Amino acid sequence: MKFAMKGAVAVATALTLIAPLAAGAQELVMSIGSRGYGGMMERNIEAFEAANPGTSVEWLKVSDVPGDSRKLYVTGLTAKSPTPDVFAIDVIWAGEFAQRGWLEPLNNYLGKDAIAAYNPSFLSAATIDGTVFAAPLYVDGTHLFYRSDLLEKYGIAVPKTWEEVIAASKTVMEGEGNPQLYGFVSMWAKIEGLFMNWLSFTGGNGATFFDADGEVAVNSPESIAATQTMVDMIYKDRIVPDSILTMKPDDARTLFQQGRAVFLMVQDFVYAPLSAADSPVAGKFDFTRNPYFEGHPDAKSTAMGGWLLAVNANSENKEAAAKLVEYFTSYDAQLAAALDENRAPGRTDVYDAPEMADATLLKKLGDDYAVGVVRPSASTGNLYPRVSEVMQTEITNALHREKTVEQALNDAAAEINSILGK
Amino acid sequence: MNRTMNLEQRTALTGIGFVTPTVIVIALILIYPIIQSVVLSFGQSSIDGSEPYRFVGLRHYATLMGDGRFWNALAVTFTFTALSIPLELALGIGLALLMNESFRGKGLARLAVLFPWALPTALNALIWRWMYNSDYGLFNAVALQSGLADRPINFLGDTSLAMASMVVVAVWKTSSFMALIILAGLQSIPRDLFEAGRMDGMTKWQEFTQITLPLLKGPILVALIIRSMDALRTFELPFNLTDGGPVNATESLSLYAYKAIFDFLDFNFGAAVVVVQFLVIFAMSLIYVFALRNKD
Numbered sequence: 001m002k003f004a005m006k007g008a009v010a011v012a013t014a015l016t017l018i019a020p021l022a023a024g025a026q027e028l029v030m031s032i033g034s035r036g037y038g039g040m041m042e043r044n045i046e047a048f049e050a051a052n053p054g055t056s057v058e059w060l061k062v063s064d065v066p067g068d069s070r071k072l073y074v075t076g077l078t079a080k081s082p083t084p085d086v087f088a089i090d091v092i093w094a095g096e097f098a099q100r101g102w103l104e105p106l107n108n109y110l111g112k113d114a115i116a117a118y119n120p121s122f123l124s125a126a127t128i129d130g131t132v133f134a135a136p137l138y139v140d141g142t143h144l145f146y147r148s149d150l151l152e153k154y155g156i157a158v159p160k161t162w163e164e165v166i167a168a169s170k171t172v173m174e175g176e177g178n179p180q181l182y183g184f185v186s187m188w189a190k191i192e193g194l195f196m197n198w199l200s201f202t203g204g205n206g207a208t209f210f211d212a213d214g215e216v217a218v219n220s221p222e223s224i225a226a227t228q229t230m231v232d233m234i235y236k237d238r239i240v241p242d243s244i245l246t247m248k249p250d251d252a253r254t255l256f257q258q259g260r261a262v263f264l265m266v267q268d269f270v271y272a273p274l275s276a277a278d279s280p281v282a283g284k285f286d287f288t289r290n291p292y293f294e295g296h297p298d299a300k301s302t303a304m305g306g307w308l309l310a311v312n313a314n315s316e317n318k319e320a321a322a323k324l325v326e327y328f329t330s331y332d333a334q335l336a337a338a339l340d341e342n343r344a345p346g347r348t349d350v351y352d353a354p355e356m357a358d359a360t361l362l363k364k365l366g367d368d369y370a371v372g373v374v375r376p377s378a379s380t381g382n383l384y385p386r387v388s389e390v391m392q393t394e395i396t397n398a399l400h401r402e403k404t405v406e407q408a409l410n411d412a413a414a415e416i417n418s419i420l421g422k
Numbered sequence: 423m424n425r426t427m428n429l430e431q432r433t434a435l436t437g438i439g440f441v442t443p444t445v446i447v448i449a450l451i452l453i454y455p456i457i458q459s460v461v462l463s464f465g466q467s468s469i470d471g472s473e474p475y476r477f478v479g480l481r482h483y484a485t486l487m488g489d490g491r492f493w494n495a496l497a498v499t500f501t502f503t504a505l506s507i508p509l510e511l512a513l514g515i516g517l518a519l520l521m522n523e524s525f526r527g528k529g530l531a532r533l534a535v536l537f538p539w540a541l542p543t544a545l546n547a548l549i550w551r552w553m554y555n556s557d558y559g560l561f562n563a564v565a566l567q568s569g570l571a572d573r574p575i576n577f578l579g580d581t582s583l584a585m586a587s588m589v590v591v592a593v594w595k596t597s598s599f600m601a602l603i604i605l606a607g608l609q610s611i612p613r614d615l616f617e618a619g620r621m622d623g624m625t626k627w628q629e630f631t632q633i634t635l636p637l638l639k640g641p642i643l644v645a646l647i648i649r650s651m652d653a654l655r656t657f658e659l660p661f662n663l664t665d666g667g668p669v670n671a672t673e674s675l676s677l678y679a680y681k682a683i684f685d686f687l688d689f690n691f692g693a694a695v696v697v698v699q700f701l702v703i704f705a706m707s708l709i710y711v712f713a714l715r716n717k718d
Contacts, residue, residue, distance in 0.1 A: 071684060074469075074684075074687065078469045189579075189665075189667065190665065190666075190667045190668065190669070241556070241557065241574070242556065242573075242574065242576045242579060242580075243555070243556035243557050243574060243576050243579060245576065245579040245668055246555075246556070246576065246578055246579035246667070246668070251557075254558075255557060260557070382687070385685050385686050385687075386686050389681070389685070389686070393669060393670065396667065396668060396669045397669050400581055400668055400669055402581060402669055
């Protein structure tokens with residue numbers, strides 16, 4: 001443990017030492033993972049440098065595993081390192097990083113029109129009291145992937161509600177008679193993805209994390225009923241394997257890809273591997289918006305994720321850095337990323353571009369984001385990691401039947417209130 | 423300057439000269455962080471220095487005492503230690519006795535026994551995580567196909583099975599370490615003791631309980647100290663195997679401290695956890711040291 005802390009300090013020191021190199025000319029360092037946005041980096045940097053003579057941009061490639069890059073940023077930012085100038089942040093860090101004073105407010109750099117063009121629910125995750133701290137780069141969210149061939153075989157319409165998902169699962173599982181086939185799989189291990197799942201379920205029943213008065217409402221009747229459905233899917237309906245409690249996104253994706261599940265609820269990144277030429281389910285699946293509960297057709301149930309670009313509050317070239325952010329999140333750059341790299345734009349106006357008519361996949365993704373629900377990271381700020389941890393623990397308690405759903409969510413509400421000092 | 427320094431004094435001075443650099447390095451990398459942890463645990467400060475260090479006394483320790491998750495982590499750590507150490511010891515003695523016999527392929531057997539110990543714990547944990555997997559893991563494939571189980575067993579996802587599964591990995595991995603130390607002890611037992619015993623008509627069992635075991639007490643205690651300290655600060659195994667889950671059924675003290683520090687960025691509270699852990703291990707070592715002294 002102590003050595004790890006020493007290591008962290010060493011990394012921070014190293015980052016500080018690199019910094020002065022970038023001070024003289026307008027040299028910007030931008031960090032982002034290569035799986036996340038690698039396809040767009042070189043052309044965007046070239047175009048930006050051409051439009052801004054005297055400014056050069058270096059791409060610092062960081063891990064695509066959010067937990068890993070977070071540690072790198074936290075140690076560097078803690079040491080007030082001015083590098084990187086621009087960095088990609090996970091939507092759930094925005095509130096925390098802003099509150100710690102690590103991000104430069106962008107209102108003075110980005111025009112009102114640009115800000116108005118961003119996806120509002122996504123932007124809200126990076127906005128505190130009207131101040132915008134990061135600009136949406138690309139959005140992803142959870143969707144309900146389903147085996148179109150199996151639904152067709154049994155003459156089942158694409159389910160819109162959880163009740164229909166459960167019924168369809170039972171019909172297909174009984175019809176196929178294959179003990180290796182499950183109805184529904186997702187990421188219910190004790191990870192951030194579990195909390196996203198829970199928000200999808202409860203959001204689909206009309207529940208919200210905070211009520212209209214800003215009070216913690218995780219134990220509302222709607223929330224309890226939705227969570228109970230998750231528990232029942234495992235133990236009563238038996239359409240979900242016990243192993244879901246240890247599944248991360250890729251575990252669930254693997255099962256679905258092997259043809260062992262009818263439904264899968266995870267983020268859009270699985271679309272590429274599922275539709276790859278050597279995928280056993282290629283051409284046999286499709287996706288739709290996350291289900292809602294009967295009687296709540298307008299409920300928001302797409303748990304949103306995604307990445308934003310932020311400017312380091314200690315950057316020595318804030319003006320140029322903000323320009324870079326503006327360029328990456330501009331209409332043209334986002335349209336190119338959407339058309340060429342299937343990156344769902346963080347701006348809503350790009351979806352209406354005429355060129356997008358052929359981008360049916362992205363259009364469909366965009367429809368689902370319209371019913372998006374974001375995690376309560378903006379309002380909880382630097383306490384978000386704790387809030388999320390409490391939710392993950394208590395949801396897991398309910399899913400393992402260590403506690404009743406009501407008890408688990410009551411405990412969660414009490415703990416969150418105490419964390420938030422209410 | 424006293425030029426009539428005698429030989430003894432000069433030897434002492436040379437010795438001090440040789441030892442000093444080591445002592446300084448150890449003080450810097452071992453003692454300083456310990457003191458720093460204690461200081462952190464009694465205060466409130468922000469990691470970026472925006473909030474200056476403020477002494478808050480026992481506040482973090484008071485929070486700790488009322489924190490169910492801390493008590494759970496403490497219980498998990500003790501349970502893990504109490505379950506894995508005796509099993510490792512029993513298996514270790516068995517392996518050592520086996521390796522002490524001469525038989526064909528003895529070298530190969532010793533190598534095989536040492537193999538799990540030689541691999542990094544993180545790798546071991548990943549290998550076992552795959553074998554435990556309930557959808558495509560080895561154990562479930564065998565259990566299901568042989569009819570031993572009619573539905574997949576979720577070894578790492580079941581609150582009651584996860585700890586047992588973790589203990590199995592620990593025993594598999596570290597029994598060979600116990601065996602190695604005990605083997606060294608075995609080989610230092612004079613052969614003539616056994617000859618004398620045989621002349622007195624001792625059975626093999628009597629030889630083991632009355633000659634081998636009493637003479638192995640030293641090495642066994644050494645092995646126990648080292649392994650208990652390891653087990654009390656176990657981190658890589660739960661981190662890579664279960665990440666402390668399901669719920670918090672396998673969250674050890676080290677893992678809890680890690681999460682407090684690196685996930686919640688609460689260095690002060692995390693430091694308090696680390697200090698308590700340090701005290702627990704320190705107390706455990708003292709008990710062993712006294713045990714060693716009395717038994718000698």
